[in-house]
Amino acid sequence: MNVLYVTCNPKPQEYSAYLTIGRELADGLRQLAPYAAFTQLNLYEEDIPELDFEVMTGRARLVEGPVYDRLRPEAKAKADRIRFLCHMFLQADRVIIAAPMWSLFFPGRLKNYLDCVILDGITVSITEQKVTGLLNDRERHLVYVQASGGPFHSLLLTPLNYGSNYMKTLAKTLGFAGFHALPVEGTGSTPQELHAAMNKAREEIPGLLEKLAPSQKG
Numbered sequence: 001m002n003v004l005y006v007t008c009n010p011k012p013q014e015y016s017a018y019l020t021i022g023r024e025l026a027d028g029l030r031q032l033a034p035y036a037a038f039t040q041l042n043l044y045e046e047d048i049p050e051l052d053f054e055v056m057t058g059r060a061r062l063v064e065g066p067v068y069d070r071l072r073p074e075a076k077a078k079a080d081r082i083r084f085l086c087h088m089f090l091q092a093d094r095v096i097i098a099a100p101m102w103s104l105f106f107p108g109r110l111k112n113y114l115d116c117v118i119l120d121g122i123t124v125s126i127t128e129q130k131v132t133g134l135l136n137d138r139e140r141h142l143v144y145v146q147a148s149g150g151p152f153h154s155l156l157l158t159p160l161n162y163g164s165n166y167m168k169t170l171a172k173t174l175g176f177a178g179f180h181a182l183p184v185e186g187t188g189s190t191p192q193e194l195h196a197a198m199n200k201a202r203e204e205i206p207g208l209l210e211k212l213a214p215s216q217k218g
């Protein structure tokens, strides 16, 4: 089993609610699956290319074949990096993405990353008629750990939970068998609120690990 843990925050873990919870989830999974290969990708430390015109046009064709061969060296390096990130994502049986809610969504860097890993012919197949996810070849799961100041999983605010709603749609589109939201919500502005939010999220971890464990699902 391959586990990919993607984090997206400039903060160090000790200052971050969702990085702490994300790490606890990843560590729990590591204990359940000691033979799994774990890869961590910190989007604020790694090179995550932003798509420019040259790389954007027919992205999948740019990562190999004659279109790739004609690229300038800088664009080729960018395409190589995109291919590397995409294949890393493709190899993962369990993907944990941990991010904060920023202005009702997630940080732009995570969107850059997703634009790199959603590639026609590798993770999706795009025709004029439809878009088909190619990640339904085995039992893959995507977990989205999101910290937010407010309680966005409450009935009233669920429609405004754009980051989590988007991740759910994306997981389904790509063909993941399971999508799991792990909210760390209501982190508020006091240490009490923060700890309450983290403890509530912690309670979800054992149940979630049961769904992610390789013995049952993989």
Ligand SMILES: Cc1cc2nc3c(=O)[nH]c(=O)nc-3n(C[C@H](O)[C@H](O)[C@H](O)COP(=O)(O)O)c2cc1C
Residues within 6 Å of the ligand: 009, 011, 015, 016, 017, 018, 019, 100, 101, 102, 103, 104, 105, 147, 148, 149, 150, 151, 187, 188
């Ligand atoms: C730039 C920025 C934008 C934010 N936007 C929202 C928001 O739209 N809604 C919300 O509930 N909290 C928002 N917050 C609060 C964070 O989601 C909250 O503090 C969360 O706990 C951050 O996670 P962390 O402590 O793990 O970094 C925002 C924080 C920052 C820094």
